[in-house]
Amino acid sequence: MSDYKRATRTCDLNSMRPELAQAIRAHVEKYNLGAVLDEVSACIETTSVLAKKGMFGKEKTIYTAAVLTKSWLLSANGGTDVTPHALSARLNQITVQDYAQSSFAKLILDSGVVVNGMQTDTSKAGSTFIGLEENEAGKSFKDRLVVAVQDASGV
Numbered sequence: 001m002s003d004y005k006r007a008t009r010t011c012d013l014n015s016m017r018p019e020l021a022q023a024i025r026a027h028v029e030k031y032n033l034g035a036v037l038d039e040v041s042a043c044i045e046t047t048s049v050l051a052k053k054g055m056f057g058k059e060k061t062i063y064t065a066a067v068l069t070k071s072w073l074l075s076a077n078g079g080t081d082v083t084p085h086a087l088s089a090r091l092n093q094i095t096v097q098d099y100a101q102s103s104f105a106k107l108i109l110d111s112g113v114v115v116n117g118m119q120t121d122t123s124k125a126g127s128t129f130i131g132l133e134e135n136e137a138g139k140s141f142k143d144r145l146v147v148a149v150q151d152a153s154g155v
Contacts, residue, residue, distance in 0.1 A: 003050055003051070003108075003110075004048040004049060004050050004062075004110065004131060005048070005049045005051070006046055006047070006048050006049075006111065006112075006131055006132065006133040006138075007046065007047045007133055008044055008045070008046040008132050008133035008135055008137045008138040008141070009044065009045055009046075009137050010042075010043065010044055010137045010140070010141075011043050011044065011045045011065070012040065012043050013025070013037060013040070013043065013067070016043070016045045016065045017045065017063050017065065017078070019063075019078050019084040020045065020063060020064075020065040020076040020077075020078055020084060020086075021065070021076075022084070023076040023078065023084040023085055023086040024037070024065065024067060024074050024075075024076045024086045025037070026086070027074065027076075027086035027087070027088060027120075028074070028088070031088065031120050031121065033072070033088065033120070036069055036071070036072050036074070036088075037067070037069070037074075039069045039070050039071075040067055040068070040069055041068050041069060041070060041144065041148070042067075042068040042140070042141050042144045042145070043065070043066070043067045043068070044065070044066050044132070044137055044138070044141045045063065045064070045065045046063070046064045046065075046066075046112075046130075046131055046132055046133060046138070047061060047062075047063055048061065048062045048063075048064065048079075048131050049061050050062075058080075059080075060079070060080040060081065061079045061080050062077060062078075062079040062080070062082060062131075063077065063078050063079045064076070064077050064130060064131060066130050066141065066145075068141070068144060068145055068148055070148075071090060071091055071092070071152065072088055072089070072090060072091060073088065073089050073091060073094065073115065073145065073148075073149075074086060074087070074088045075087050075088075075128070075130055087119050087120070087121075087128060088119065088120040088121075089115065089117055089118060089119045089120060090118070090120075090152075091148055091149050091151075091152035091153070092152040092153055093117045093118040094115050094116060094117030094118070094149060095115075095116045095117055095149065095153075096113050096114070096115055096116075096145055096146050096149045097113065097114045097116070098113060098142060098146075099111060099112045099113060099114055099129065102114050110129075110131065111131065111132055111133065111134045111138065112129055112130050112131040112132040112138075112142075113129070113130050113132065113142055113145060113146075114127060114128070114129055115127065115128045115129075115130065116128075
């Protein structure tokens with residue numbers, strides 16, 4: 001079982017946590033991504049709570065939003081001790097794997113997707129994890145993202 005308790009819901013930019021929406025909008029503006037947010041095909045928000053560990057530990061919460069468009073994946077994170085920040089990647093420059101199928105799943109049980117490839121603000125390929133609850137919203141987003149990446153890559 002994952003160390004995180006996750007709750008994923010379908011949303012849009014106006015109904016997600018304001019600090020995540022602002023981080024995404026600021027990222028789009030900073031990197032001149034144009035009207036990319038006008039073509040949103042799927043959007044989710046996940047609240048991930050890490051339970052208090054030990055006598056001096058404290059509960060931590062991470063909020064993640066992910067936005068899928070025809071050509072882009074945008075995501076933002078924020079929460080306890082995490083300043084909101086956003087990432088983006090062109091769908092034709094990334095691969096997506098169900099976390100349960102990754103080699104990491106044998107070490108740490110969790111649910112979500114692993115995104116590998118080039119992000120907008122980097123010159124080297126990297127990896128990002130997007131935690132998702134195993135509910136209808138999480139599964140639907142995961143499935144739509146996998147298909148969108150395959151379509152963009154011509155697979």
